[in-house]
Amino acid sequence: MPRSLRGLATISEDAVTESRRVIVVGSRADLAAVLSRLLKADRLDVEVAHVRWPWQARSARTGTATRIPLIRDETGKVIVGAAHWLAPDDSAATLRGEATVDDVVLFHGDVTGVRIEPTTAMPGLRAAALSPRMRPKRWVAGRAAQLGTEGALVVRDGVAGQRPVRRSTFYRHTEGWLSVR
Template sequence: MIVIRCGSAPVPTVLGEHPRIEVSEVPDKDEINRALAEVGTRRRLLVCGTDAGLATLLTRLMRSENLDVEVAYIAEEDTPATRAYGLPTGSAAAKLGVQGQAHEVPLVRDETGAVLVGEATVAGPRGELLVGEAYADDDKVFSGEVPTLTVRVSRDFPGVRATVEKPRRFRRRRWFTARAVQFGSPGALITRDGITARRPVKRTTFYRHVEPLRLVLP
């Protein structure tokens, strides 16, 4: 086992005896490549950081065909990813990372090859309503104008969940489960795991990768 610390993320004392690699809060490709080179034959990574840092690491594992590596996520506090996978936080997460077993869960990505570990939101540019349409497999999530589209990862198959924010008179949202969620718009801003894209896009797809993630779970 080896600890990968992203930025200034706290490292619980239970992990003190394990070797540690320091990377940026959201590491770039070169940092991750150096980290993976140091990992060597170790087959479990204990990742201390944020959803964005974890997503960046998993993106590189996927692209470099290293998804056989087991991953434990140690977040300081509750996040969309910990909620999606039912993970504890802090010291409890560290103990689970050392003692727990890895299970195969869906790995969600987009068409650019970037992994999503928690939640993505799609909104109109400059605070405007989101215009377009979205499908979860064959089900229409929305068509027309809505405040936002939300896509979340699920630990259960098929792997992706989607919903839209509705006017206040409609209190309950409907969640659609699918292998893939496709979206099209004249222009929309996507926030993935807390990181907002610099430029609007006209379309995107979040879908379950052909290989699963080997994640340490309770």
Template sequence: MHILRCGDAATFAPLDSFRMTSGEAIPTKAQIDEALELASERLVVAGSDAALAAVMTRLMRTERLGTEVAFVRATASPVTNAYDLPHGEAAAELAATGTARQAVLIRDESGQAIVGQALWTGPEQGPLEGQVYADSEHVFTGKVPFVELLPSLEGPGVRVASGKKHGLRRRREWFDGRAVQLGTAGAIVVRDGVPAKRPVKRSSVYRHTEPMHLVRP
């Protein structure tokens, strides 16, 4: 087992006896590859959701999703919520002693893994105007503040809901699908908290053909 510490992420006492490689807050390909060479069967990623997404993207693109991955961060996040993971010292204890199990991995059409949450927003953080489908089911047509996409342990793999329009009190309606597609005049994709640099007119988020092997309760 080997630890990839991303940026200034905390690692906690249960991991003190294991070897560690330091990387950037969002690790580079070279830093991930170095840590994987030292990891043997299990890599512990200590860092943000975006750091874990970078590691999963690298594993996916290099066909190494059979590698066991544990995730340690100090506070709760979309990843810990999606996969029922602990945070803080409990996450470190799970990383050191827990069992890896298969878990759904979702990605987008650019080949980037999404491990906690993706958002579709309008340019310059404005409202999004367009049309979204989850498989063949219509999610919305029109203008909304944003669209949120999450991985799901249950069902086909991707959950999607549009943001509430200002002033409306009704509950958000969630849809499930294997693939969710957006058509729009312009949208910004935010992957695990990191916004893309350029707007797109089409975007898809879908379940990857292979699962990841995530250490989880």
């Protein structure tokens, strides 16, 4: 725990909806879990700061909140860093299907995978098909990214989904979240 945050109360994930400002100390997956909880409770008016390094603690306490786009999927899970659509198992080297960002076809056929990232400005997200070396080829910005496939593993902020899916969508929620910086 950073020294400048030691005097603050520690609350459980269930209690975040009762606060005015929440400081999340941890990974992007931890931040995404808190934002998912706030989304489900319809409490996107709560200011949220993220502290990954000790030098970020002071601005988490005193910084101002700015509303930025909230990117979620069809299950209500939020992404903060990046999401990936990958081949469902090690036996398949590529992902087969079609992905679109708004009305632009991102890929049709086989790719190594797809990376989806939230942006701090509108339209809210960007996505790119990945090269065999897992590098983004061409970024396409939009409000929503959709995938139709024979099977894909969804990885949200480094946390893999429990089972392969045939369809997946990430999109900008109607209301953004209050990011403290």
